[in-house]
Amino acid sequence: MPSALRRIFYSKHTFQMIAPISAAICRRMMLFALSSLFAGISGAAEPQVVDGMIRIPAGIFIMGRSDGPEDERPQHKVNLGEFLIDRNQVTNSQFARFLNAVGPQGTRGAKYYDIDDNDARIHRRESQWVADAGHENRPVVEASWFGAAAYCAWTGKRLPTEAEWEKAARGTDGRKYPWGNEPPDASRAHFKSGWNDFRDVGSFLKGASPYGTLDMAGNGWEWVTSAYQPYPYDPSDGREDLTQDRVRGTRGGGQDSSAEELTVTQRGRHVSRNPRGGHHNIGFRCAR
Numbered sequence: 001m002p003s004a005l006r007r008i009f010y011s012k013h014t015f016q017m018i019a020p021i022s023a024a025i026c027r028r029m030m031l032f033a034l035s036s037l038f039a040g041i042s043g044a045a046e047p048q049v050v051d052g053m054i055r056i057p058a059g060i061f062i063m064g065r066s067d068g069p070e071d072e073r074p075q076h077k078v079n080l081g082e083f084l085i086d087r088n089q090v091t092n093s094q095f096a097r098f099l100n101a102v103g104p105q106g107t108r109g110a111k112y113y114d115i116d117d118n119d120a121r122i123h124r125r126e127s128q129w130v131a132d133a134g135h136e137n138r139p140v141v142e143a144s145w146f147g148a149a150a151y152c153a154w155t156g157k158r159l160p161t162e163a164e165w166e167k168a169a170r171g172t173d174g175r176k177y178p179w180g181n182e183p184p185d186a187s188r189a190h191f192k193s194g195w196n197d198f199r200d201v202g203s204f205l206k207g208a209s210p211y212g213t214l215d216m217a218g219n220g221w222e223w224v225t226s227a228y229q230p231y232p233y234d235p236s237d238g239r240e241d242l243t244q245d246r247v248r249g250t251r252g253g254g255q256d257s258s259a260e261e262l263t264v265t266q267r268g269r270h271v272s273r274n275p276r277g278g279h280h281n282i283g284f285r286c287a288r
């Protein structure tokens with residue numbers, strides 16, 4: 001074969017071999033570019049979730065706000081160690097398992113769950129506690145603060161502190177809502193709804209926090225360990241003494257909240273928060 005012809009043959013042959021490979025590489029690069037673009041648009045990459053929990057790195061974050069209600073002032077910096085927090089609120093079916101194992105009556109005279117409340121969505125059927133049909137994956141409410149703390153302990157976890165909750169909800173840039181500063185809408189949070197009208201946990205991916213935790217705005221307030229005390233937040237001033245019978249914090253806004261109550265700084269000052277009772281709009285998630 002003449003050398004010029006051989007060159008053409010080999011180059012054509014080589015092209016035939018390389019063409020499918022380069023097409024595949026091109027396809028992958030296109031897919032990568034598109035997925036990066038999509039991640040950029042949706043605001044966050046897929047978070048790493050292990051055992052239903054998300055790792056929140058150690059470090060300083062901005063807590064409270066200086067332009068809000070009295071109990072959210074002043075804005076201040078809080079340094080926290082690393083912790084894990086549940087991506088989602090605890091559901092009725094999860095809490096039903098706890099009731100079957102531990103029962104609804106707590107120690108120290110506090111009940112864990114308001115079994116007789118009309119808003120309870122877990123009922124006893126054939127000697128088992130069972131979530132009502134259709135409500136299995138909805139946030140549990142009517143669990144008292146004592147019940148929420150006992151549930152977390154039963155799973156080897158604990159309730160988050162008020163500072164941990166707020167950092168998990170807003171990250172470190174001092175934003176107003178989990179997703180940023182744009183006002184809430186129905187694609188990001190479940191709010192302005194009826195008395196016992198919830199959505200399945202984790203339904204609002206567009207409302208994710210910078211770390212990927214979900215429903216930090218709306219779909220049920222959430223108990224935290226901290227007693228309701230003025231800022232600045234100081235864990236050594238008695239607010240984290242869990243042996244005291246105190247009004248405890250609730251964060252994040254309920255299914256029946258107005259948009260104003262959905263900020264990551266909102267401390268639930270208008271919410272009925274007797275820690276010994278269950279409430280129609282207060283649920284919880286756990287930390288570790």
Ligand SMILES: [Ca+2]
Pocket residue numbers: 089215216217218219220221222252253
């Ligand atoms: Ca919530």
Ligand SMILES: [Ca+2]
Pocket residue numbers: 114117142277278279280
């Ligand atoms: Ca109740």
